[in-house]
Amino acid sequence: MARYHIETYGCTSNRGESREIERRLRDAGHRRVEGPEEADVAILNTCTVVEKTERNMLRRAEELEGETADLIVTGCMALAQGEEFRDAGVDADVLHWDEVPEAVTNGECPTTTPDAEPVLDGVIGILPIARGCMSDCSYCITKRATGKIDSPSVEENVEKARALVHAGAKEIRITGQDTGVYGWDTGERKLHELLDRICDIEGDFRVRVGMANPKGVHGIREELARVFAENDELYNFIHAPVQSGSDDVLGDMRRQHQVEEYVEIVETFDEYLDYWTLSTDFIVGFPTETEADHEQSLALLRETRPEKINVTRFSKRPGTDAAEMKGLGGTLKKERSKEMTDLKMDVVAEAYDAMVGETHEVLVVEEGTGDSVKCYDEAYRQVIVQNASERGVEPGDFLEVEITGHSTVYAFGEPV
Numbered sequence: 552m553a554r555y556h557i558e559t560y561g562c563t564s565n566r567g568e569s570r571e572i573e574r575r576l577r578d579a580g581h582r583r584v585e586g587p588e589e590a591d592v593a594i595l596n597t598c599t600v601v602e603k604t605e606r607n608m609l610r611r612a613e614e615l616e617g618e619t620a621d622l623i624v625t626g627c628m629a630l631a632q633g634e635e636f637r638d639a640g641v642d643a644d645v646l647h648w649d650e651v652p653e654a655v656t657n658g659e660c661p662t663t664t665p666d667a668e669p670v671l672d673g674v675i676g677i678l679p680i681a682r683g684c685m686s687d688c689s690y691c692i693t694k695r696a697t698g699k700i701d702s703p704s705v706e707e708n709v710e711k712a713r714a715l716v717h718a719g720a721k722e723i724r725i726t727g728q729d730t731g732v733y734g735w736d737t738g739e740r741k742l743h744e745l746l747d748r749i750c751d752i753e754g755d756f757r758v759r760v761g762m763a764n765p766k767g768v769h770g771i772r773e774e775l776a777r778v779f780a781e782n783d784e785l786y787n788f789i790h791a792p793v794q795s796g797s798d799d800v801l802g803d804m805r806r807q808h809q810v811e812e813y814v815e816i817v818e819t820f821d822e823y824l825d826y827w828t829l830s831t832d833f834i835v836g837f838p839t840e841t842e843a844d845h846e847q848s849l850a851l852l853r854e855t856r857p858e859k860i861n862v863t864r865f866s867k868r869p870g871t872d873a874a875e876m877k878g879l880g881g882t883l884k885k886e887r888s889k890e891m892t893d894l895k896m897d898v899v900a901e902a903y904d905a906m907v908g909e910t911h912e913v914l915v916v917e918e919g920t921g922d923s924v925k926c927y928d929e930a931y932r933q934v935i936v937q938n939a940s941e942r943g944v945e946p947g948d949f950l951e952v953e954i955t956g957h958s959t960v961y962a963f964g965e966p967v
Contacts, residue, residue, distance in 0.1 A: 553581045553655050556590035561598025568648040569596045575652035593619040599628035612641045647960050653861045669711045674947040676720030680708050684729040689805045690873040700736045709748045716754040721947045722916050723758045731767025743774040750782040757914050762790045766807035772816050776823035787824050788931035792832035796851030797844035817855045828930040830859035836884030837865045838876035845887050858902040860895040864888045903957035915948045933961040
């Protein structure tokens with residue numbers, strides 16, 4: 552698990568976003584430290600209200616870069632003037648705030664506490680379906696805290712989901728270290744069965760499936776894709792972190808899948824679903840990654856064109872096998888990360904640009920910046936609706952919206 556330091560500047564909206572970042576990081580097992588020198592990663596949530604503020608943000612970013620292992624810059628200046636940090640030579644990942652928690656994980660599985668129970672946060676119900684995983688990744692420290700998969704029964708999880716719906720949940724987020732291997736400890740692969748049963752619960756709600764490693768998904772890809780196609784309650788969204796486009800690197804990472812299996816998952820979902828979102832992760836700069844390996848990752852990104860992509864520069868976690876490997880230089884990792892991030896932004900922008908002019912049903916899940924709300928469409932793509940209060944729009948509402956524009960990683964919608 553990572554130690555993080557976070558600093559927030561600007562308005563109450565920025566402070567709210569930082570609270571959400573911290574909530575997700577804590578849920579994933581990471582812990583906050585007070586100073587950047589103690590942290591694995593520092594997070595700078597920026598403001599850009601006046602020129603003096605911009606100069607202060609750049610100066611603080613430069614200071615933090617020298618005090619911590621990794622730096623993430625988010626907030627208003629990151630979104631509006633992200634190039635300023637690059638032009639100033641600041642070695643940082645410039646991200647939308649919603650991308651920060653997954654970037655901090657360094658490709659590791661999320662970690663839940665042993666007594667993790669469902670939580671209702673506004674209209675969002677969080678349902679941990681199991682604890683632990685079946686992987687032994689060479690870079691991951693999470694496995695020490697979680698152990699092997701321990702799956703409660705389908706009936707037990709369905710009852711927890713039903714309780715969330717009855718308590719007012721409109722979106723149920725299925726979570727776990729690796730949802731794809733749910734049931735493996737009992738000798739059966741049960742994720743598709745669980746999702747089917749949850750969708751039978753009476754009520755008007757949506758379900759999002761959390762991270763599922765490709766190995767677990769591959770064995771049930773046909774059954775899983777069929778369940779998605781048959782149930783409107785399910786967001787057409789999967790998060791399958793491939794981590795590398797090179798089988799050699801995947802072997803050194805001790806990932807259980809190969810590139811071909813990941814591609815077959817994508818092809819299967821393409822066959823069953825006309826409109827869906829593929830989310831994946833890449834770790835850039837793993838110690839054994841060659842230039843050819845890096846090119847294979849870029850090629851895989853271009854081929855499968857995931858609509859949501861988390862790019863993380865490799866950093867060593869104490870006590871892991873990968874920490875004993877001779878690492879690549881920071882400059883090389885930075886260059887490869889920038890190349891992949893630039894490609895990522897092109898791919899994601901293309902996906903959101905293709906939505907403009909379309910009409911989608913969205914669920915309003917939470918308040919956004921100013922008088923806006925955050926919504927998700929059928930494929931779990933984020934849509935922002937502005938001037939929400941004057942339109943009488945609030946979390947829990949289902950709306951038909953026309954997509955009028957986008958800001959690379961999310962779209963703007965007008966109710967119709």
